[in-house]
Amino acid sequence: MLPTFCRCGSRVFSSRGYLFATRALQTKVHDHTNNVTQPRDRPQVQAKHIDISDVRKDMPDKEFRPLYLDAQATTPLDPRVLDAMLPYFISYYGNPHSRTHAYGWETEAAVEKARKQVADLIAADPREIIFTSGATESNNVAVKGVARFYKSKKKHIITSQTEHKCVLDSCRALEAEGFDVTYLPVQKNGVIDLKELEAAIRPDTVIVSIMTVNNEIGIKQPITEIGALCHSKKVFFHTDAAQAVGKIPLNVNEMNIDLMSISGHKLYGPKGVGAMYIRRRPRVRVEAIQSGGGQERGMRSGTVPTPLVVGLGAACEIAAQEMEYDSMRITALSQRLIKKINEALPQVVQNGDPKQSYPGCVNLSFAFVEGESLLMALKDVALSSGSACTSASLEPSYVLRAIGADEDLAHSSIRFGIGRFTTAEEVDYAAEKCIQHVKRLREMSPLWEMVQDGVDLKAIKWTQH
Amino acid sequence: MSSFRSKVLSLYRNLIRESKKFNSYSYRTYTLEKVKYEFRENKNVMDAVKLSQLIKKAEDNLQMIRRQVIVGELYGEGHLVIEHHQEKKG
Known part of the structure; x- marks a missing residue:
């Protein structure tokens, strides 16, 4: 038995649903440094477990939870962040906009501290930070907000084909309002061509919106160069940095960024x-x-949600402290994963130029394997074939199509998202399982058999039915 | 220096002991690795001011870990498949 399973004497390993946090509550709750009180006898407290079996019948056993390798969809809350947030859920519930009492003053101070923490991470002034409900809202406010404000003078918007859906949809909505939108193509490596961008800028271009790190293939766009170009042409530059903030260094002044979504x-x-x-x-x-x-x-009207904003601020401060450490670990884990898979499997294509990617996002296409069936087989690992927003559809990703991936390779892609809490053991386990299932699925594939026999699939003329 | 030495060693021991109590595999492995890394990185710090700052930070983190271990005990959920895997291997 490993020590991981004997950390808590009161816990029986297989007794899920009956974990009693007695030790914790009887000995630790009063553990304030300056306010130590003797523990009182308390009734045993049962841990809270959520049962959704009436909503979904096919959930895996709770004792065998899958590994989480989907850091681009979302990341787990850092315990340090939760620790910062909890007081604002419990004690400090005032409305930060209340000016007449202490409840408002204390939460307003917390919101302003968080604003500074966010600003510091991107080298901005706290007065330049607006809290929203998320990057989708930020993107909407930035793209639609700027376009509509300056609409009497300028009517043209530039974005790229690999942007997140919320930027593309905002642009579509603006097109319906009479704006002109250029959707820049990307090169085969996933990066936009600066010359094409320069050629696309017109005297009536109001804003250029290009994302910092792509959510599906992890490609980093040349933000500094785009910023300098937009600055010289006097066009506003917005970047959707949801996947980048806290992971790669960003400086809004050095990069000439006018608007950024976090x-x-x-x-x-x-x-x-x-x-x-x-x-x-x-x-x-x-x-x-x-x-x-x-x-x-x-x-952005609406009460600022203090606990969430405090959490965002704490997360930004921690990200600034941990960026070097996280980046070192994530790069090593990413290389470990790619090496392991490439050593064991032929015909694996990495989507997006690895030299210009954020290493925490590894998008691989396994030729002759259908991505969705691989995901189904990899029940033990929480993975995705691309963006969570579009994962309900079986259509291949528009990002992969934009980088010119063949239709069949676009269908066979899997995105591995490595984050702060991913371990080497998890990467090894995921790689092993992935290799095992790709081999198995390929053995079942007639196309794979033909390729092994030396048939060139591209030369075959398939009869249409 | 010797007063710092015993303080630092006891903090290290406590941080490791408390980190092992995290219910969540991810938090537990991350915290253990991070605590070891930070102490190794700063093992040659001799400046008293800097040492006091680091000790304060470690003390704060120790309290944070203790609080979050309790939260994890109350609201944590099951084990990851990999924990069973490791057990089988071990």
Whole structure:
């Protein structure tokens, strides 16, 4: 028996649902450094378990939870973040906009501290940070807000084909309002061509929106160069940095970024909160989408959710401290995964140029294996074939199509998301399982058999039925 | 220095002991690895001011870990498949 299973004397390994946190509650709850009280006798407290079996019948055994390798979809909350948030769920419940009492003052102070923590991570001024519900809202406010505010003078927007759905959909909505949108293609390596961008900028271009790190293939766009180009052409530059903030160094001034979208739950913070950076000098104006009490300087009305914002701030501060350490670990784990899979399996294609990718996002295509069937087989590992937002459809990802991946390879892609809490053991386990199932699925595939026999599949003329 | 030495050693022992109590595999392995890394990284720090800062940080983190271990005990859920895997191997 390994020590991992004997950490708690009161716990029987297989007794799920009956874990009693007696030791914790009887000895530790009063463990304040300056307020030590003797533990009183308390009744045993049962751990809370959530039963969803009436909603979903096919859930795996709770004692055998899958490994989490989907860090691009969302990340677990860092315990340090939860520790910062809990007081604001329990004691400090005031409305940060209440000016007449201490409940409001204490939460307002917490919100302003969080604003500074977010600003510090991207080298901005706290007054340039607006709290939102997440990167989707930030993207909407940035793209639609800027376009609508300046619509009397400028009518053209530039974005790329591999943007997140919320940017593309915002652009579609603007097209319906009479704006002109250029969807820049990307090169085979996933990066946009700066010359094409420069050629696309027109005198009436109001904003360029290009994401920092792609959520499906992890490609990093040349943000500094795009920022410099937009700056020289006097076009606003917005970047959706949801996958990048806290993971790679970002500096809004050095990179000439005018607007930036930040998500809480992609950097080990809480879900349901995000931020938008909006430059003050020279001033960028947006037309608010949401009408209301005029919070966040009128750009985002609605009560600021103090606990979530405190969590976002803590997550940003921790990300700044841990960036080097996380990056070192994640790079090593990413290389370990790719090496293991490549050593065992032929015909594996990495989507997106690895040299220009964020290493925590590894998108691999296993030729002759259908991605969805591989995902089904890999029940022990929580993975995805691409973005969570589009994972309900069986259509191949538009990002993979934009980088020119063949239809069959686009169908066979799996995204491995490595994060702060991923371990080498998890990577090894996932790689082993993946290798085992790819081999098995390929053995069942007639196409794979033909390729092994030396048939060139591209030369075959399939009869249509 | 010797007063620092015993303080640091006891903090290290306590941090390791408390980190092992995390219910969640991810938090447990991360915290253990991180505690060892931080102490190794700073093992040559001799400056008293810097040492006091690091000790304060370690003390705060120890309290945070203790609180979060309790939260994990109350709301944690099952074990990861890999924990059974390791057990089988071991």
